[in-house]
Amino acid sequence: MSTYLDFPKPWLFLAPxxxxxxxxxxxxCYRFGADITVSELVSVGGVINCPQRVLPEIGARHGARPFIVQLVGHRPEEFRRAARIVTDSLPVVGIDINMGCPTALVVxxxxxxxxxxNPALAAEIVAATCAGTHLPVSVKxxxxxxxxxxxxxAPLLExxxxxxxxxxxxxxxxxxxxTADHEVIAAVKRVVHIPVVGNGDIVSSATARAMLxxxxxxxxxxxxxxxxxxxxxxxxxxELKSSDSYRQQSISFGDVIREQSRLTFADQGPRKAPMAIRKHLAGYSRNSPSAAVLRAALKTLFSWDDVEGWIAKLEASFGQTPPKMDAPDRLGFGNRVGLGGFDER
Ligand SMILES: Cc1cc2nc3c(=O)[nH]c(=O)nc-3n(C[C@H](O)[C@H](O)[C@H](O)COP(=O)(O)O)c2cc1C
Incomplete structure (x- = not known):
């Protein structure tokens, strides 16, 4: 049976x-070319004890796009049960196990x-998760x-x-x-026979190429x-997969931000969406000549109208000069950027 592991390499993942x-x-990110995305971390206990609340929150609504759910916990049997529930309930292509989150609360x-x-427990968790699903099990x-x-x-996990x-x-x-240590990633790749995905500090095609x-x-x-x-x-x-289709159509910088905001409001509702979108708006404004003022204004955004007004100010802050983002100049679109169809799914 074919799985996402059969996709053409190098796979481009959006990190959880x-x-x-x-x-x-x-x-x-899918619409700009991410091959696969991974959910935010989801507690195995939550999946087992409150599936009615937790499963919809995962947002496994990406149509045919390959989507992986990441589970977090430490009891093997809970991983088995949660993997079974997720596999039976959601359209996902894989189950990922979180062994990387460093926060004090999680640790x-x-x-x-x-x-x-505890490598022995880590391996036990992998085996239990595999027992709960027929989908590929990955570990982050x-x-x-x-x-x-x-x-x-690492060979114990394999x-x-x-x-x-x-x-x-x-x-x-x-x-x-x-900075992320490439040597240790290379060393893991050498000792296992399963695919390895490199992560850390990839911000451009140059840093991506260096990782590869x-x-x-x-x-x-x-x-x-x-x-x-x-x-x-x-x-x-x-640059890495010779696939130009994602930058052939164009949509303006402001329209991408408006679209992400619109999707956020549609998904999270008017009460939660303003908080959820603020951190993204901060990212989009980082190259604006008015970045500091715009950033300060983020805390005054409470409604869709507030967000739209803020985006208009961000656009105006660039005047006639195209927004200077990390990539678009090299993409050759001026302030128009490529997008493979912002269709509704
Ligand atoms: C705000 C934030 C939240 C994160 N949440 C998760 C998570 O839920 N699960 C996970 O495995 N890693 C999580 N990570 C780690 C990232 O997936 C990634 O490993 C890390 O940011 C290094 O990659 P980068 O340099 O490309 O950002 C998080 C990182 C950040 C900055």
Missing amino acids: MDGVADWAFREV GSGNGSALLR LRSGWDRPNLPEW AAGAQLLSVHGRTREQQFGG ETTSVDGLMVGRGAKGNPWLFAELQA
């Missing part, structure tokens, strides 16, 4: 980002990157807890049934400091680099 990579942002419960300190990891020792035990490993090249102790060349990974996972710059996927599709 709690509070950022929500349904609306995932939709925008304090023995979840996320706490599992990096950091390079280690306080030293980059993942290459020493032996337990994992079909893909995504590696963020930082230890838990590093949090987000320093230094690590020989099968796919790339982009997180913060896509925030305020979903065009990055169009650039990566063109």
Whole structure:
């Protein structure tokens, strides 16, 4: 049976980002060329105990686009049960296990990157998850807890049934400091026979290419680099996969932001949407000559009209000069950027 693992490489993943990579942002990233997206982390306990509330919140509404649900927890049996529920209830192509989240709250419960300190339990969780689903099970990891020792035990995860490993090249102790270590990702790739996805600090086609060349990974996972710059996927599709279709149609910079805002309001409703969209608007405004003023005004956005007015100010702040984003000049669209169809799904 064919799975997302049969897609042409290098796979371009949007990284799971709690509070950022929500349904609306995932939709925008797909439309710019993300091959696969991953849900925000979802607790296995939540899936088991409150499926009626938790399953719809995951937002597995991406039509035919490949979407993976990421589970977080530390009890193997709960992973088995949650994987079964998700597989039976949602149109997803895979189950991912969070072994990277560094926050005190998550680690304090023995979840996320706490599992990096217990390879035997990590492997047991993989085996239990595989027992609950026929879909490919992947694991998202950091390079280690306080030293980059993942290459020493990554084969245990493969032996337990994992079909893909995504590696963020930082230890838990590093949090987000320093730069992502490509050598440890390359070392993981050398010791397993399953695909490996490289993650950390990919912000351009140059950094993506460097990750591919230094690590020989099968796919790339982009997180913060896509925030305020979903065009990055169009650039990566063109530069790494010779696929120009994502930048052939054009939509203005402001219209992309309006569309993401509209999708956010449609998905989250008028009460939650303003908070959810603010952090994205901050990203979109970072190259504006009025970035500081616009950023300060974000906390005054409470309604759709407020958001629309703010976007108009952002557009006006650029005057006749095209917004200077990280990629579009190189895309050659001036302030028009490519988009493979903003159709409703
Ligand atoms: C705001 C935020 C939320 C995140 N939430 C998750 C998450 O839910 N699950 C996960 O595995 N990683 C999460 N991450 C980590 C990212 O997936 C990624 O590994 C990390 O940001 C490094 O990649 P980047 O340099 O491309 O951002 C989060 C990162 C950020 C910045």
